[in-house]
Amino acid sequence: MPIVQAQALGKWYGQVIGLNGFALRVMPGITGIVGPNGSGKSTFFKLILGLIKPNAGSISVLGKIPWKNAQLHSSIGFCPDYESLPADSTGREYLTLIGKLQMMHGTALSKRIQEVVKLVEMERAIDRKTGGYSKGMKQRMKIAGALLHDPKLLILDEPLSGTDPLVRKDLIDLIKMLNRDHGHDVIVSSHVLFEIERMTQSVALVYRGRAVASGDISEIRNLMDRHPHNIIIEGERATALAKVLLDQDYVVSVAFNDNKDSLTVQVSKPDDFFNGLPALIDKAQCSVSKMYSLDDNLEAVFRYLVGR
Amino acid sequence: MDMKRVFVGIQALTFYSTKKLLFGKKAIITILVALFVAAVMGYAGSQSKAPLEDGTNLMDTLILFFFMPVMAMIFGSSLIRDEIDDKSITLVATAPLDRAFSYLGYYLPLGIATAISMVAISTVGWLAFFGQHGMGSDELGLYLEIVALVVIGSFVYSSLFLAISVLFNKPILFGLFYAFIWEGYIGSLPGAIQNASVKHYLRSLGSEWVKFGDISRWDQASSAWGSAALLIALTVFLLVLGAYLFREKELA
Numbered sequence: 001m002p003i004v005q006a007q008a009l010g011k012w013y014g015q016v017i018g019l020n021g022f023a024l025r026v027m028p029g030i031t032g033i034v035g036p037n038g039s040g041k042s043t044f045f046k047l048i049l050g051l052i053k054p055n056a057g058s059i060s061v062l063g064k065i066p067w068k069n070a071q072l073h074s075s076i077g078f079c080p081d082y083e084s085l086p087a088d089s090t091g092r093e094y095l096t097l098i099g100k101l102q103m104m105h106g107t108a109l110s111k112r113i114q115e116v117v118k119l120v121e122m123e124r125a126i127d128r129k130t131g132g133y134s135k136g137m138k139q140r141m142k143i144a145g146a147l148l149h150d151p152k153l154l155i156l157d158e159p160l161s162g163t164d165p166l167v168r169k170d171l172i173d174l175i176k177m178l179n180r181d182h183g184h185d186v187i188v189s190s191h192v193l194f195e196i197e198r199m200t201q202s203v204a205l206v207y208r209g210r211a212v213a214s215g216d217i218s219e220i221r222n223l224m225d226r227h228p229h230n231i232i233i234e235g236e237r238a239t240a241l242a243k244v245l246l247d248q249d250y251v252v253s254v255a256f257n258d259n260k261d262s263l264t265v266q267v268s269k270p271d272d273f274f275n276g277l278p279a280l281i282d283k284a285q286c287s288v289s290k291m292y293s294l295d296d297n298l299e300a301v302f303r304y305l306v307g308r
Numbered sequence: 309m310d311m312k313r314v315f316v317g318i319q320a321l322t323f324y325s326t327k328k329l330l331f332g333k334k335a336i337i338t339i340l341v342a343l344f345v346a347a348v349m350g351y352a353g354s355q356s357k358a359p360l361e362d363g364t365n366l367m368d369t370l371i372l373f374f375f376m377p378v379m380a381m382i383f384g385s386s387l388i389r390d391e392i393d394d395k396s397i398t399l400v401a402t403a404p405l406d407r408a409f410s411y412l413g414y415y416l417p418l419g420i421a422t423a424i425s426m427v428a429i430s431t432v433g434w435l436a437f438f439g440q441h442g443m444g445s446d447e448l449g450l451y452l453e454i455v456a457l458v459v460i461g462s463f464v465y466s467s468l469f470l471a472i473s474v475l476f477n478k479p480i481l482f483g484l485f486y487a488f489i490w491e492g493y494i495g496s497l498p499g500a501i502q503n504a505s506v507k508h509y510l511r512s513l514g515s516e517w518v519k520f521g522d523i524s525r526w527d528q529a530s531s532a533w534g535s536a537a538l539l540i541a542l543t544v545f546l547l548v549l550g551a552y553l554f555r556e557k558e559l560a
Contacts, residue, residue, distance in 0.1 A: 100320035
């Protein structure tokens with residue numbers, strides 16, 4: 001049974017469309033919501049939490065409609081992508097308020113606060129004002145707040161944004177552990193596919209207010225691979241390389257750039273191209289000093305998926 | 309509806325927000341106003357030949373009908389609006405407490421914090437003025453009457469400015485207009501138009517209680533019971549309106 005189900009969901013703010021015809025079923029486990037900034041990920045999360053109401057379509061979360069359904073918040077923990085910690089409060093005051101609003105109190109609440117701050121490794125900073133926390137510490141404290149009442153569903157909106165690589169790795173490990181060891185279902189968003197790839201195989205791609213693809217990440221990868229790639233190759237004797245490249249069936253076109261040492265190669269099967277390239281370089285007796293893909297990124301895949 | 313959850317939630321919010329209002333950055337405003345009132349009333353006290361009359365008039369105009377709506381506006385216009393603007397409202401908006409009750413969890417601390425601040429300011433002003441002339445039972449009686457009016461006014465004005473903060477995106481502008489133009493000017497005009505201000509009904513209550521100063525001889529007063537009933541009805545109406553608006557509000 002899906003934990004979140006959206007059908008023909010629409011949300012707009014005046015002239016600005018947040019979501020339009022958004023349809024998605026999120027199953028238990030970790031699900032990654034991937035899309036560029038402004039694609040509608042946060043709007044989707046706000047609809048899940050009932051912070052805003054849809055203009056069209058429907059959404060159900062854990063089988064219930066979220067708008068004006070405060071009881072649902074007992075089962076959801078939310079870590080927003082924006083700074084939401086009250087700067088004048090300490091971490092302990094922040095968690096205590098959340099706990100009391102979740103009907104936790106006394107020693108049970110104190111014990112649970114200790115557990116979650118230990119889990120997110122914030123024991124030493126819990127009595128400091130949150131206004132003085134680093135970005136990574138704020139993210140951890142927000143996750144602690146989301147976890148405090150042990151909710152069934154965790155909504156983590158861009159939890160890795162703005163964090164350094166070490167914190168990022170720790171947070172990824174933490175999110176995986178929350179699902180694996182603590183049984184939380186997690187919906188996590190990012191605009192970076194490989195970050196999501198390290199957490200889960202289940203993803204949904206969101207672009208311009210629509211869920212353009214969802215499913216196993218390998219299928220998304222296949223889509224990326226089927227999408228013709230434009231690759232720039234720079235080096236000596238590029239003309240000879242162009243000649244041998246044109247004989248390959250996976251090469252769609254070859255074009256010279258500003259000078260004869262730079263080529264743009266369009267390929268239909270990037271994996272075959274990259275596997276075969278060393279042999280072709282050898283055959284053409286050329287040298288390659290630089291090579292990069294123009295569109296090995298999500299934006300290109302999104303454009304491809306929506307046919308633009 | 310789980311009333312225990314509602315009660316615990318309101319209690320938690322009340323404790324948290326009262327502390328924030330009284331000991332947060334806005335505490336400096338209370339201290340500055342108290343110092344200003346102490347200076348003005350202290351100087352007036354040193355020059356006064358009829359302390360009970362002069363002291364009552366000063367507490368009436370300076371504290372009750374100037375600083376009280378202003379302080380309620382400063383606290384009330386910003387409490388919810390600041391949290392919406394800095395997005396810390398997410399904490400309350402994602403709690404399992406119906407937003408109508410969360411609104412009450414903002415109103416109570418606002419009323420309490422405004423009342424505590426105004427009682428502190430009134431006490432400082434009263435001490436600064438009457439401390440120079442001796443404090444007998446008349447002065448103490450006046451103090452208690454002013455404090456009672458300040459507490460009632462704090463809760464009425466809080467309901468007004470909190471509703472304004474949910475209704476408008478720039479509540480401070482509307483609050484300034486209301487506090488200075490409507491309450492300050494319209495509320496002082498002769499004739500029936502002043503009946504459309506909170507000040508009129510508070511003053512009507514005061515004219516029934518206070519035995520000194522201009523307020524005791526005020527001939528435009530409405531009946532005390534009618535004024536009390538109207539202030540209660542207005543507070544309840546504003547609370548219901550504010551709670552409804554807050555419940556319907558999208559927190560994007």
